[in-house]
Amino acid sequence: MTPSEASETAAGAPPAPPSALGVGMVGYAFMGAAHSQGWRTVGHVFDLPVRPTLAAICGRDATAVRAAADRHGWAAAETDWRALVARDDVQIVDICTPGDSHAEIALAALAAGKHVLCEKPLANSVAEAEEMVRAAEEAAGRGQVAMVGFNYRRVPAISYARKLIESGRLGELRHVRVTYLQDWLVDPEAPLTWRLRKEHAGSGALGDLGAHIVDLAQFLAGEPLVGVSALVETFVKERPLPGGAAAGLSADTRADGGRGAVTVDDAAVFTGRLASGALATFEATRMAAGRKNALRLEINGERGSLAFDLERLNELSFHDHTEPAPSSGFRRILVTEPEHPYLEAWWPAGHALGYEHTFVHQARDLVEAIATGTGPVPTFADGLQVQRVLAAVEDSAAKNAVYTPVPQPTD
Amino acid sequence: MTPSEASETAAGAPPAPPSALGVGMVGYAFMGAAHSQGWRTVGHVFDLPVRPTLAAICGRDATAVRAAADRHGWAAAETDWRALVARDDVQIVDICTPGDSHAEIALAALAAGKHVLCEKPLANSVAEAEEMVRAAEEAAGRGQVAMVGFNYRRVPAISYARKLIESGRLGELRHVRVTYLQDWLVDPEAPLTWRLRKEHAGSGALGDLGAHIVDLAQFLAGEPLVGVSALVETFVKERPLPGGAAAGLSADTRADGGRGAVTVDDAAVFTGRLASGALATFEATRMAAGRKNALRLEINGERGSLAFDLERLNELSFHDHTEPAPSSGFRRILVTEPEHPYLEAWWPAGHALGYEHTFVHQARDLVEAIATGTGPVPTFADGLQVQRVLAAVEDSAAKNAVYTPVPQPTD
């Protein structure tokens, strides 16, 4: 499907499914590998109106990108993302680069009539994200689809949790509490990579882990955060310069003895209020010894509660508060039944899925959105909303934790 | 032991153990029952220098207090706490009344030369608590002991957790996160008792549950909170007036249709910093559907982490971060070994203790403190420190969550 075809069909009837969907992916590190697995697998598991093909992959180093294309199963390799965007066999541009290049690539891809899938965070600044939203809204008029990659929404247990909340099983919400705990920076001798410098990474745990939990909180609650109060901390203020990375750091950032300053947060804790008045608490850290990927959330409502832990992603805990007290309790639902979201296409009940399946599900949902002409979620506007929350968190932390409103779409 | 005897022996050698320790308890509701079980049991389980006796119990209603004395095993009953304090057979005054009477009774008991055990919170205001600390310090010079009843410190798993931290197994601390979740106010039709009116109860979840978790955080970390940022919320703003309680509420607090305003918090969330720079998060609520007594805490340090849940109080989770990664993980320690705190006196390994055992342990530690002349913990000063934190939480909440320093003892 070309954009012009899409715009012709946008009014009234759903569009005819495109006859081909070539994917062009920019970036081939961790996220690139995960997305590749998603694109490779989706057509062999789900019934799709059209199967995506792995058309081309892009990276700056010609040798490395060719090796990545071979490893991950991409038909062609490019070293310039503009060339990738321009390819006729690319209908979807999948952006897996660091956040500082998201806006430029996404804007160009949308302008070129492509559908876009952009990794989170949507951008490194609210201004960039706003520009991306405007471009996505224009492109939507031409039948183009733009989606941001908050893949955890597509853990079946999370999708199912949203269904339970949407159908009123929790009633009015009172509490949302979410932590995302990792421990890979506990060692003070872990080197000062670019991820620990603000000019490259934007922020630390806040942008990396905090973006996920803010999105999940708002997605599950079905309502936005309206204000936040935050504290952030950098526990290890200097780290040894790595051999390679040292070259990328300016001289003034170096301390004595081959050490340099860490300029992003190690951890962020914040509280907030949702639009309904529910209270929310958040914690994002890379300093929680023993916690590897502990994205844990609990939501309490007037009629029930839900709890989830990404380290046990096939399970959802649900308490139905309308049951008689003596026989009630949090039940451990194994979210592997055919009635659960996405599960019909997979294995029999009780057979676990893993982390990477979220990318298969993301690919499916994007393809369905393109084929049916229905809007994909999360939209770029959803990504912008998360950016606004993170910006408010940073503002609050800079002002002694004072409660800081989050600008709303209608503001 | 009379106070004068105590003061004579205070200098130099430890005092001779008192020949008798009569307890006089004021109040006989939930806490009274729990303390009674502690006093009745302690001498039959622990080897004590002197066994306490249940000398007298005090309450305003003569019939009720006599019934309580009979039920709980007290030798005598009084209807005036001043008479109880004055009794010759009472050496320890155990204060189990609501917080607004703590100061008056404790001051009188200390002035009368008695040892004092005072339920938490120490008082309803910082000013009262400060006066109590001064009185306790003077009394200490006369060999009297004053202790505040933060009984959860005496869950064996908590005592053992403190030992692990004290011995350096966690290294420098990074994170303390504690929640105390209950659900008995989830139902909006639960009646407006005195506990939900500020003039009687002081505060809501904050004072009741928050006091426990602030004390535990500081006790386990071994350092005070230096500042906090807080949000509080009352989700259900009006509740039906109860028949009996309505009488105790002034006319102006009544709303139409037999409902009245809730004037305390349903929930409080706050963040803070410990003296060492570690970040802390707290949540206290009575609106978490399905959570009955979920006092959950986790502490992360540079060398390890600990986790605990009061609903599984015989267990402690410990992660040793100095172990090789592939075989490391949070271990579930069943804190029932003879080497664990208090356990030598109880049952064989694997045989669970319960909630009430904390009161037996409290009784033991108080008796030991009196007999050996060593200071008991938690002291009134510890109780005051908790009050200061709670006051800072209330101040912060009143000022849009702004970060609010906690005055320190040396301030």
Added chain:
Amino acid sequence: MTPSEASETAAGAPPAPPSALGVGMVGYAFMGAAHSQGWRTVGHVFDLPVRPTLAAICGRDATAVRAAADRHGWAAAETDWRALVARDDVQIVDICTPGDSHAEIALAALAAGKHVLCEKPLANSVAEAEEMVRAAEEAAGRGQVAMVGFNYRRVPAISYARKLIESGRLGELRHVRVTYLQDWLVDPEAPLTWRLRKEHAGSGALGDLGAHIVDLAQFLAGEPLVGVSALVETFVKERPLPGGAAAGLSADTRADGGRGAVTVDDAAVFTGRLASGALATFEATRMAAGRKNALRLEINGERGSLAFDLERLNELSFHDHTEPAPSSGFRRILVTEPEHPYLEAWWPAGHALGYEHTFVHQARDLVEAIATGTGPVPTFADGLQVQRVLAAVEDSAAKNAVYTPVPQPTD
């Protein structure tokens, strides 16, 4: 209540509650301490028609028994159990001695018109147990009560599990699986105490742990085992002779180097069929490293399932198979609600009980049985049934695991 009074009132109307219930306890080791705690506490927690008193305790060593009386709160001490049985102030004889003396004491106590509580196992042989049942049945005609001390039936979660099964929540039963895992014999250098010699202890893990799980399986299922197939094993065949215990072992049991033969089982595994046709599996061992008191059971029925672990005795897992699959799962019921068995008398919801509370509940149920003239459970006949299962297990193990019928009461 004297027996003659009881027999007069046995026909027709319930008897008047006895005016006094003095307890005389034989034995003061681990079980003696636990029973003492039960007797001391029960009248201060439950509303009883009459409060039991701790009249006298009995042991062979005069000094030791006097110390035990003082420690545990008994009014008098005896060194001859016949003297204890004969005391006028003793209406209940509580037998906490090793199994080889149960029959003699119980028979004498019943003959003397006393109520009897006898620790499990009821006896060391089926023949003795049969005689005890006959004596208990005769005594019942005189208004006397005889109960066997399977205290785990009185863990609230177990009592509640029985209620769920009784009310049909599990439907027809398919599977019962129970393990009782401990680890105090893992160390091959643990000494050869009398517990490891058949002439003193009767059997090893089978009689000690197996008796509990056979009783629980039959109690919960509400039906007897009709046949079993068993393997038993002694992993450590020789152990060092202990200093003190060596004296009690005959010369011919000693091996070279101060070691002696272990003549009881370390572990027993067995399968069986219940009367309804459900399959059952059992494992009792003291060699499961890391398991301290892991009495774990799961029962599966056509309409639901239950699971329990004694190391988490305040919890019961329940799966309701009649619910829609997507939202069903094992729920963790915190068995601390006032509606749960025994809980009304204790603490607010969420406040854990422990191991020793089973003895308080046992005391309550015995007192109620005596006062109301209703039969107490478990009866001596229940104890006999367990003995028959254990005897069948031993027979099966001796015959290469061949399926061995369990004689039924009607056989």
Added chain:
Amino acid sequence: MTPSEASETAAGAPPAPPSALGVGMVGYAFMGAAHSQGWRTVGHVFDLPVRPTLAAICGRDATAVRAAADRHGWAAAETDWRALVARDDVQIVDICTPGDSHAEIALAALAAGKHVLCEKPLANSVAEAEEMVRAAEEAAGRGQVAMVGFNYRRVPAISYARKLIESGRLGELRHVRVTYLQDWLVDPEAPLTWRLRKEHAGSGALGDLGAHIVDLAQFLAGEPLVGVSALVETFVKERPLPGGAAAGLSADTRADGGRGAVTVDDAAVFTGRLASGALATFEATRMAAGRKNALRLEINGERGSLAFDLERLNELSFHDHTEPAPSSGFRRILVTEPEHPYLEAWWPAGHALGYEHTFVHQARDLVEAIATGTGPVPTFADGLQVQRVLAAVEDSAAKNAVYTPVPQPTD
């Protein structure tokens, strides 16, 4: 690699890796889908000496097999497995059919010089399995590889558990207990499919689930079962005839009212002894309401213990009994570290794998075995050993649970 090439290089040096490895798969139901995912993915994740290709898939229904080829990504489709075996582009024959055709296909494939991967159980009878082992041993002399598909050995947690046991962390083993609990036959109205008729399926839960747990027990322990005692049961003896399946059932199997007899077991429970003397217990059932895929195992040794649950397949519980008791306990190892088996190729620590990854790992290990000329495990001989255990279980069950020796390879 052709077989002749392989046989030339078999002596002395490792063979040169084959230049191409085409896979031909027979069967395309559940196992076919899972194996396809394994073959499709393995070359994109692991560094392999040669990447396998999905050459051809085979099934009897021409339309269905063509659709399956398209869905699962196979280059060609065949309707006759003999034609598939004969294809030049097929070097590996992957047998995913029901057990009654395993022997015939495997023997033909080995005779044709192909490598073979055969799903479990290896065959429906010990005699067939013995013939397959002989053929595999002959083929090994020609450089061919034959492997049986016990995929659960390749759950990283299981592989790692084996490493811990192999390195002595558990010491001498005492207990192995394994259950495999499912619930898809709880409903008595579930239809009588071919799986419930002995002539088609061989056995019920025993062959399907029991085969897995017998293999895992022997694999982890590193030693064979030497004898077993068993009970089996069919709880629902008649089930409604399904529309389609009824055609495949002979007239004499039908009962009144459109119901037919179930002729396989619903559940099997058995005990046994390992070569070292350790005791083992097993339970396989499809009637455990609420258990979806509960393959749970625990192994206790003199120095430590391990526990695992397939419903939480990224976790392994490990207790180190050599640690000081007060700080020891079962630790929950998240088996997602790069040092863990297979994990280096996947995602960062803490990112869960799922059920299907076992098939990717199986494909990798088979390719490595072919390329390096080292024997693959589990071999056909391992599969035969499992068949011998299952046959002994059936013999024992038929003879009233009598202990039945398992013939050993050297017998």
